[in-house]
Amino acid sequence: MKRVMTVDDSASVRMMIRVTLSGAGYEVVEATNGLEALKKLSEMDVQAMVVDLNMPEMGGLDLVKKLRRIPGFLSTPIIMLTTESSREVIQKGKDAGATGWMVKPFSPEQLVNVIRRVLS
Amino acid sequence: MKRITIGIGELFASDQPIVISTVLGSCVSVCLYDPVKRVGGMNHIFLPGNADYLQFNASARYGINAMELLINSMLSLKVERRRLRAKVFGGGHVMERREKQAFSPGDANVEFSFRFLKEEKIPIDGYSVGGNCGRRIELHCQTGEVRQVRFQTGSLGTIARMERSFGMAVQERVAKPGKVALFGKEKKPEAAESGLGPVPESPFGEKRLFTRDQGPRT
Numbered sequence: 001m002k003r004v005m006t007v008d009d010s011a012s013v014r015m016m017i018r019v020t021l022s023g024a025g026y027e028v029v030e031a032t033n034g035l036e037a038l039k040k041l042s043e044m045d046v047q048a049m050v051v052d053l054n055m056p057e058m059g060g061l062d063l064v065k066k067l068r069r070i071p072g073f074l075s076t077p078i079i080m081l082t083t084e085s086s087r088e089v090i091q092k093g094k095d096a097g098a099t100g101w102m103v104k105p106f107s108p109e110q111l112v113n114v115i116r117r118v119l120s
Numbered sequence: 121m122k123r124i125t126i127g128i129g130e131l132f133a134s135d136q137p138i139v140i141s142t143v144l145g146s147c148v149s150v151c152l153y154d155p156v157k158r159v160g161g162m163n164h165i166f167l168p169g170n171a172d173y174l175q176f177n178a179s180a181r182y183g184i185n186a187m188e189l190l191i192n193s194m195l196s197l198k199v200e201r202r203r204l205r206a207k208v209f210g211g212g213h214v215m216e217r218r219e220k221q222a223f224s225p226g227d228a229n230v231e232f233s234f235r236f237l238k239e240e241k242i243p244i245d246g247y248s249v250g251g252n253c254g255r256r257i258e259l260h261c262q263t264g265e266v267r268q269v270r271f272q273t274g275s276l277g278t279i280a281r282m283e284r285s286f287g288m289a290v291q292e293r294v295a296k297p298g299k300v301a302l303f304g305k306e307k308k309p310e311a312a313e314s315g316l317g318p319v320p321e322s323p324f325g326e327k328r329l330f331t332r333d334q335g336p337r338t
């Protein structure tokens with residue numbers, strides 16, 4: 001079973017992503033911010049990540065930048081899932097090394113489609 | 121003192137001596153406050169139906185997003201999420217009394233708000249919900265104090281019609297597929313390779329949500 005990590009400071013959003021992706025056959029692990037994600041990633045492998053932008057301790061952009069400097073995460077699909085939709089911020093996400101960008105509120109079907117697509 | 125009025129689907133947050141006000145029928149306003157940074161924020165939400173927190177239906181997704189927009193607006197003012205405290209107002213039985221329907225939008229809005237705050241571990245310092253009345257509320261951003269006036273006559277009919285109209289618009293909005301862009305190696309994000317559509321200027325189409333940098337009418 002492929003494992004997807006959701007990184008979001010909102011418990012409701014993490015629950016929503018867990019319900020959506022576990023229903024599509026993925027194992028979902030959770031982290032509440034970038035630092036916690038890095039700690040968990042040192043202990044387990046994940047095949048894809050769904051990352052919020054604005055989080056305490058370490059936000060999504062900083063997390064992506066750090067991960068892209070680690071050899072094991074150079075090509076791990078990382079989807080930014082955020083309320084932010086300005087082109088400037090999206091460009092920052094792309095420059096940081098994100099694989100894609102989804103604007104909340106998301107459609108569960110689209111999230112599953114995107115994860116399937118980046119893992120194919 | 122500067123005053124800001126927000127309408128259905130809007131929000132506002134500030135660290136300035138500003139009073140945010142709104143008028144509620146079935147809708148709910150969640151007022152958030154950080155007592156250390158002295159930052160207050162208010163939204164005005166109306167869900168198109170009962171929010172299912174097990175299946176995360178469209179109403180739940182819409183509501184969670186509305187709450188997250190308010191929280192993010194507060195976080196942009198250097199608020200710490202763990203310090204947030206809440207007060208909840210609204211959810212009056214306005215529409216069902218007027219339109220004699222069984223489903224209670226007010227109850228749905230209230231139940232969602234309390235569930236969300238519970239899941240997010242945001243303590244509720246006070247609330248005034250339900251009843252056959254409308255409410256005008258005012259939040260003082262720097263103190264977190266809320267003043268409420270309840271009313272049972274006057275504009276209740278107009279409020280119910282506006283809420284009904286907004287609810288129908290929300291139903292159409294939440295039915296649309298999510299927006300996503302996958303970044304190609306050589307392409308700009310707006311022309312991304314996803315084939316799933318470009319990222320929109322705003323996830324809410326023509327209705328912009330107000331932030332501290334985009335003040336609404338005063």
